[in-house]
Amino acid sequence: MAAFDLVFLGTGAADWPVRPQADVRYDTDGLIRRTCSLLINGKYLIDPAPESWFFAVKVLKLDLSGLKAVILTHSHGDHFSLKALDGFLGEARGKVGFYCHEGTIPSLKLTEKELSRMRLHPLKTGDRVKLGKVTMQALGANHEVSRTRETALHYLFACEGKKFFYGCDGAWFLAQTWSVLRKHELDLAIMEATVGSMRANYRIASHNTLAMVDMLVEAMEECGILRKDSLVVLSHLSRELHRPDEDYGSKIVAYDGMRLEI
Numbered sequence: 001m002a003a004f005d006l007v008f009l010g011t012g013a014a015d016w017p018v019r020p021q022a023d024v025r026y027d028t029d030g031l032i033r034r035t036c037s038l039l040i041n042g043k044y045l046i047d048p049a050p051e052s053w054f055f056a057v058k059v060l061k062l063d064l065s066g067l068k069a070v071i072l073t074h075s076h077g078d079h080f081s082l083k084a085l086d087g088f089l090g091e092a093r094g095k096v097g098f099y100c101h102e103g104t105i106p107s108l109k110l111t112e113k114e115l116s117r118m119r120l121h122p123l124k125t126g127d128r129v130k131l132g133k134v135t136m137q138a139l140g141a142n143h144e145v146s147r148t149r150e151t152a153l154h155y156l157f158a159c160e161g162k163k164f165f166y167g168c169d170g171a172w173f174l175a176q177t178w179s180v181l182r183k184h185e186l187d188l189a190i191m192e193a194t195v196g197s198m199r200a201n202y203r204i205a206s207h208n209t210l211a212m213v214d215m216l217v218e219a220m221e222e223c224g225i226l227r228k229d230s231l232v233v234l235s236h237l238s239r240e241l242h243r244p245d246e247d248y249g250s251k252i253v254a255y256d257g258m259r260l261e262i
């Protein structure tokens, strides 16, 4: 059995419709991207994005009764929806752990309804926690979250000798994050590529272009963070900023419903 079984519940940036029309809500053919969310081993959810519960339960018909934890990258509306969170908590048999940066909690406006079903685990950057057999480390992301005291987070996961990185959202790497990554050899890096091949776009300081991802991947290979046979997956793709004929090289472009085992 694979160490990690990943299901991409959303792969789009915030300019994808967060409430798609009813006729495309069931789409699995890449017609639409829901905003970013990932399910790990059927137990650990990264980001209860607005369409993620509907897609997981109503479209993919996944069994989420074993859900153990919800892990939040940051509070932006394309990654966090109270309605979706309530949906996921309703699927789980028991209480669910909720992991996010310590400064994120006040802006989420959690009610008794959610708090009674969750155990809160505020994180500082660098914190490492155990989720069953999986070790998770929170890493700071270069991503602006205005008007709050939160730091957006990337995450590093390890289980049974396999490791992967999840970096949606955030441009480049913060120095501290790079120092941690340099100590690891990854089997998979899930990189955000919001800005496509555009450059003159305001999102560029908080998100990656494809050229930035290329530079980062080359540096990660040269520094031993990625092997030549490690997988690089692009996610958090903007609707407006990727051309139809975009060249993604050997990288895997994630789509909603994509499964990946490592």
Ligand SMILES: [Zn+2]
Residues within 6 Å of the ligand: 013, 014, 036, 076, 078, 079, 168, 169, 236
């Ligand atoms: Zn986002």
Ligand SMILES: [Zn+2]
Residues within 6 Å of the ligand: 074, 076, 143, 169
């Ligand atoms: Zn964001």
